[in-house]
Amino acid sequence: MGRIPKSRLEQVLTAFVIALALTGLAVLIPTAAQRLGALRPMPTPVATPTPTAPPAAVLLPDELERDLAGVMTIVNDHSFGTAFLIDPQGDFLTAASLVSGSESLRLIDNTGGTHAVRVIGIDAALGLAQIRVASDGRPIAFGDPTTLQVDDPVVLLASPKVANLRSASPAVLTERSAIQLSLRVDDLPGNLGGPVVGPGGKVVGILTLGGKAVPINRSLDDLAQWRGQSGTLMPLAPIPGTLMLRGSDTTSSPTAGPTVQSVNPTRASAAQAALITLQGTGFTAGSRLRVRFVPLASPTGAFDGLAVTLVNATTLTVKVPAGRVIQDYVIQLTNGDGIVASSRTAFTVTP
Incomplete structure (x- = not known):
């Protein structure tokens, strides 16, 4: 066999070395890439959002039961509304529109019993009235309406004896000022005079118009002025046909x-x-x-x-x-x- 020329041998050796180098790179590059990838910091996983817990109930069951013991029904010449007890002497607050101009009044307690009413004072401008009744009940404590914020939940109360009113209507505060609380609530005419209560079952307002309540702290000057007055005893009002009491089909013809x-x-x-x-x-x-x-x-x-x-x-x-x-x-x-x-x-x- 003849000898391979030196130049040809060098070309073959060079090609062989290049081939070995390429083969080594083909093996090493994926391995190196894999190792480099392992050294890269892993992205922080996105936390799964925790569902927002629903707001706690405005009133606990025992608070609601306690408050309703002081919420009763006031009847005038032609309609009825709500009143609530504010002290152990039998003083109630209600809406002035239920008392002003009426020739007769009566209070129906939560047993269905009827009581004569004394009108102690009326503030027509504010929309509030104070009456006095010889009736058992539990006074409802006053709260601080200035602590309320828009979208806070509150509850509008009515007498549990009245069948055609909800005793506790959920509501939401939509606007608050020093003179008025605006509410999103499905109220009825019989709710007028009813207490709007917040956390702890404390009164923060009195419903005087549909969806509108007077902040309870606005009543303090009137209550101080009326303290000690004997008031005017009113004749008993007839019971309207629109009033339905639990335990009876109707209260009148x-x-x-x-x-x-x-x-x-x-x-x-x-x-x-x-x-x-x-x-x-x-x-x-x-x-x-x-x-x-x-x-x-x-x-x-x-x-x-x-x-x-x-x-x-x-x-x-x-x-x-x-x-x-x-x-x-x-x-x-x-x-x-x-x-x-x-x-x-x-x-x-x-x-």
Whole structure:
């Protein structure tokens, strides 16, 4: 075999070395990359957000029970509202509109007992009145409304003896000033004069208009001025037909005011409008005829029925619009003459 020329041998050796170098790099580069990757800091994992706990209940069960022992019903010539006990001497605060101009009054306690009323003082400008009654009960302590913040939850109380009012209506503070508390709450006329309570069951305001309360500290000057006064004893007011007490079907003849006794159908889907029929007594035509649906367990979602039509004194029809909140409601009728008939008649919006 002939000898390979020297130049050719050098080329072969050079190619062989290059091939070995490339092969080594092919093996080393992935390994080095893997080791370098292991040295890189790992990104910090994103923490899973913890669900926000729901706010604690405004009132504990024992606080609610204690407060309701001091919340009763005041009746005037033509309607009723709420009053609450503020001291052991039988002094109550309520809304001035329930007392001013009325020729007769009565207080109904939480057993259904009736009491004569003395009017101690009325502050029409502020919207408050003080009455005195010889009645047992538990006074409700005053709180500090200046500590409230917008969106704070509060509770509007009414007598637990009244069947056509919720004894505890959840509410939310939407605006606070030195002279007024604005609330998001589904209140009824019978709630006027009722206490608005905050944490600890302490009174922070008095409902004097729909969705409006006077801060309780605004009453202190009036209470100091009225202290020691004997007041004026009022004749007993008749019990209105709109007032329904637990343990009895009605408190007076149905002819004393409108009543809502049944609804048909009792439920409707939120997906479409529905025409329902109300049966009762004392229905009258007029520009103020209105049917309102008030949620049983929520401060929001109330709505007015559409196209309220009086068929006769015992029957009317109303349209429930589509898209209403899915929940249970009670029906509130405002008669054509403006008299309000709240009822225990329930209506449910379903999916």
